[in-house]
Amino acid sequence: MTGFAFLCIAISCLMTLARFIPDPLHENIPPASLRGLDKLMTQRWWWHTELVFAGLAVVLVVASRPLQLSIVLLFAVPLYVLYLISTDTWRSKLQNTLCLAIPVALGAIGLAWYNYARFDSITEFGQFNQLTVFDTHYNKVTLLLGQWQNALYHLLVKPFDISGHFPFIKWGTTMDTGLGNYFFQSPHSGLINFPLLWGLALLAVWWKVSSLRQRLLRDADSDAISNATHTLCHSGYSRAGEATLLQATTYFMLLSMVWLPFLIVIFVTNANFGLRYTCEFVMWLSVIAFALWQSIPVADKHLSTSSPYAEAEDAVADPTATINYKALFFVVGIGIFLLTIGLSFFLTVGADETISTVNPEFYLQVRWIFDPLRLT
Numbered sequence: 001m002t003g004f005a006f007l008c009i010a011i012s013c014l015m016t017l018a019r020f021i022p023d024p025l026h027e028n029i030p031p032a033s034l035r036g037l038d039k040l041m042t043q044r045w046w047w048h049t050e051l052v053f054a055g056l057a058v059v060l061v062v063a064s065r066p067l068q069l070s071i072v073l074l075f076a077v078p079l080y081v082l083y084l085i086s087t088d089t090w091r092s093k094l095q096n097t098l099c100l101a102i103p104v105a106l107g108a109i110g111l112a113w114y115n116y117a118r119f120d121s122i123t124e125f126g127q128f129n130q131l132t133v134f135d136t137h138y139n140k141v142t143l144l145l146g147q148w149q150n151a152l153y154h155l156l157v158k159p160f161d162i163s164g165h166f167p168f169i170k171w172g173t174t175m176d177t178g179l180g181n182y183f184f185q186s187p188h189s190g191l192i193n194f195p196l197l198w199g200l201a202l203l204a205v206w207w208k209v210s211s212l213r214q215r216l217l218r219d220a221d222s223d224a225i226s227n228a229t230h231t232l233c234h235s236g237y238s239r240a241g242e243a244t245l246l247q248a249t250t251y252f253m254l255l256s257m258v259w260l261p262f263l264i265v266i267f268v269t270n271a272n273f274g275l276r277y278t279c280e281f282v283m284w285l286s287v288i289a290f291a292l293w294q295s296i297p298v299a300d301k302h303l304s305t306s307s308p309y310a311e312a313e314d315a316v317a318d319p320t321a322t323i324n325y326k327a328l329f330f331v332v333g334i335g336i337f338l339l340t341i342g343l344s345f346f347l348t349v350g351a352d353e354t355i356s357t358v359n360p361e362f363y364l365q366v367r368w369i370f371d372p373l374r375l376t
Contacts, residue, residue: 003065004283006057010072013054016047016236017079018245020096021086023238042236051099059107066125067266071284074255079248086244127270142269150176151268152261155278158190160347166367167350169343171275185273187352191281196340199289199333202296203253209296210250217243253288260285275351293333 058076062069084093112122119129154176161170171187191197217239237245260281267277349355349366356363 001283003061003068004280006060006064007068007072007284008287010054010057010061011075013050013057014072014076014079015245016050016054017083017096018241018248019047019236020044020088020092021083021238021241021244022088023240047236048095048099051096052103055100055103056107058104059111062107063111065280066127067263068280068284070259070263071256074259075248075252078251078255079245082244082248086240147269148265151265151273154185154188154190154273155264155268155281156190156192156261158188158193160189160193161187166370166373167346168370168373169346170350171347171352176273186275188273188275188278191278191285194282194286194340195336195343196293197282197285197289198336199293200257200285202292203257205296206253206292207250210246214243214246217246249291253292256285256288293336296329 058069058072061072083096115122115124118124119126158172158174161172161174162168163170172189173187176185264281271277349363
């Protein structure tokens with residue numbers, strides 16, 4: 001949880017890089033009427049502060065969960081490369097690079113010193129020198145196809161345990177007997193069983209939508225986004241900066257899907273099949289899935305594949321067509337969210353009998369409420 005929190009802070013603060021990208025034709029001057037936080041968000045000194053926070057958050061991600069650094073890099077590298085080739089001045093680029101690099105370098109030195117002082121290795125982080133049920137020195141990533149198949153099955157596909165009585169759904173408890181002598185596993189299930197994550201399939205649609213938005217944002221003469229100028233001024237983004245951030249976000253989502261199976265194999269072959277790894281992947285992918293779910297249905301006249309105004313013209317001819325499409329997608333999305341919340345609730349109540357032991361009165365009350373749903 002701590003590593004994921006710092007991961008989110010790192011990514012959100014890294015986004016401020018796009019604020020430094022100037023609009024080549026339109027100066028992005030914030031209104032003089034801005035006050036409070038709106039005014040703060042337009043100050044360049046605050047943008048530099050956010051970059052320092054991003055560097056510190058990256059260090060804390062590594063200190064919490066070293067492998068989550070790869071997720072940060074999936075976003076940071078594309079955004080930084082796009083920023084370097086932008087029209088911002090080289091002096092500003094150097095300043096921003098130092099704001100990011102100095103806290104990262106100091107943090108890396110501190111982590112290396114701590115690891116060497118405690119483990120005689122600057123990259124140990126307690127991975128192998130730990131007290132556990134097996135000797136992790138023998139764990140390593142291999143090219144064995146069977147091991148990769150096992151890893152991907154368990155953390156992508158393995159189903160929940162379903163029963164006809166409360167709490168109805170539990171983490172999968174079926175044990176895999178072909179894991180080797182040093183492997184252990186706890187109850188868990190695969191990522192595909194979480195309804196919210198089904199939204200990851202919308203990535204193909206997002207790619208098309210984002211490319212159209214980027215083109216419109218970079219079109220200085222386009223009237224289709226003239227109403228967005230005031231919003232961009234408040235956030236400190238120029239049109240070019242907004243387009244760059246959208247492009248970097250798209251690359252991050254695509255690279256995340258490519259990197260996911262490799263990260264699963266690294267986790268499994270270096271540790272085990274465990275509930276905490278399922279939860280770690282769910283937290284990371286849920287952010288992407290949620291962004292896809294809530295962004296795709298906002299399909300307005302700017303997102304047509306033929307013309308920025310084609311959809312608006314179609315809507316005039318048949319206004320119910322666009323309305324029904326958006327309404328249907330919205331209702332389906334809400335249903336998926338509610339299904340995920342309900343599933344997560346029953347998983348939490350029934351997970352390893354924790355709640356029934358810690359708070360038996362609550363468990364019995366909830367069971368009394370849901371017992372009428374008994375299926376057997």
